[in-house]
Amino acid sequence: MALNIKEPYPHRMMPRATHDEHARENIIAAVKHFMSDNIYPNDELVYEKQAKQRFVKEHGREPKDCGEVHHLMMDEPYTQMWSSMARTLQEMLWDNQGEIVQHEMPRMQAEAKALTRKAKGSVTLDPDFEMPRYVSAVDIHAMPGGYPTSRSEDDLFTPAVYDRGAYYYTRGMVGRWGEGGAQALINAVKEFYPDLQPKRILDVGCAIGWSTVPLVDAWPEAEVHGIDVGEAFMRYAHARAEGLGKVVHFHQMNGEDLKFPDGHFDLVMSGGMYHETSKKAAPRIIKEIYRVLKPGGVSMNYDIPYGGEYNLHEQFMLNWDCYFNAEPFWRQWTAWDRADFMSWGGFDKDGVIDAWADRDHEGNFKFFPKPFDELHTSARGGIGRVQFFGAKK
Amino acid sequence: MAEDTEKQSATREETAPASPMETDLERIRTAKGQRPYFFPDPNLDKLVAMLMALVSEVAVLRERLDTHERLAEVETWASGAQVEAFEAPDPVEAERAEWREDYVGRIMRIITDELERLKA
8 A cells, every 4th residue: 555644733833834845745755665665675685695695705604793784785786775865865854844844933933932821731941951962962863953952942943843754754653643652652551550540750851742742641630741851842842732732841851860859750751762862871861760760650661672683684774773864872772671771770670561563654553472573674763663661660 | 632633634724834924043954963975986875865856856746736637627727825725635645645656666666676686
């Protein structure tokens, strides 16, 4: 079936595309989809039938690690061509969104003002905030301006580009409200911890609040908080949540140094955050999460999958984004066993739950029991496959 | 939240950048960090980028023409504003998706052809 993505839900902060900008979104997504279906899965064929033989001839043995496979494949014309296309498609996607947001900015700024005037939720910015280097040195996933950029008190450029752009990046897999990941996470919490009745919930690294907002409906009695590093992101997240009529409290804050007391939350979650933090920061964040959880509280997370048991070529495909799509910490994250990681924060290693799911183009998740039964190399960048992991304090 | 499926594109009228207001903030077009190149000659990567931009613009033109044709079924000539206000119904979206799939297949033929030879 041809890819036919619905436009993202037009909440009041959502940038609105013109006819041609929308047509551009569709064709970029269609080319990306073709690559995922037809080009990436066949890289392994090129490896097996061409590249590996070339390597064996030269070295008298097969490649022994994914680094060798990486160098080998990056010499293959087939891999060079799709890589060049993949990188340029990423840039085209963001640039088209930049065009949309640029003409939408005045409307969005006016909306943000109107929406936050009578806000039920809140946003707390930190004028002394120190931006962590792991998000300021490189614009993550090659999104111009990245997470840190905020050029004025009402700058909404990068979060607006993210809201509409990341939806098309995933080709709709996050759901029309960006709610898909959170819905699956909520299901996972309810399934694994049916007795948990959270009164206070925290979303760490919440970006524009895609995963934060659905928590409000899942646990209507709970007080919901979200934190992230970007000032413009928090401002946009706040206006967006108000536009959707959901009460959320956003804070500009670093996950390595949470400004909440010990034992403050019943549920602390994250969605797609760890792979964008550094080798040093991620263990600090999980320690902080452990600290702010009540005894009996739950940490539940989803992110790109652990790649330790993938074969060498699959590891190369999984980690392509680390080298070429400005995801510098991606490879580190795919290398860490999740139970080990949770235990560094203080959680009992034996109590760590691990669940895998694939998502479709409408944001629905299908959980499956054995992650390595169904390898998914076509989803370069792990776009379709998600790993859930969590533990109780 | 899901009650609003019908409203998906109900705001196309407002979609046109009707406001004369402009922002003082510049559009950010370059991402911080090194840009990777994949071919021995980086100009080849630039050609790929230019080609993909053209692939995209041809599809945009095709979709615009399609909108004109759809509007021509009910009106004689469509203005820019009418094109902008056009709401593609679901069957039209589906037909366009099919067209895009075929179109991308034609663009990528040389690569899939190579794969077929490798599979043989």
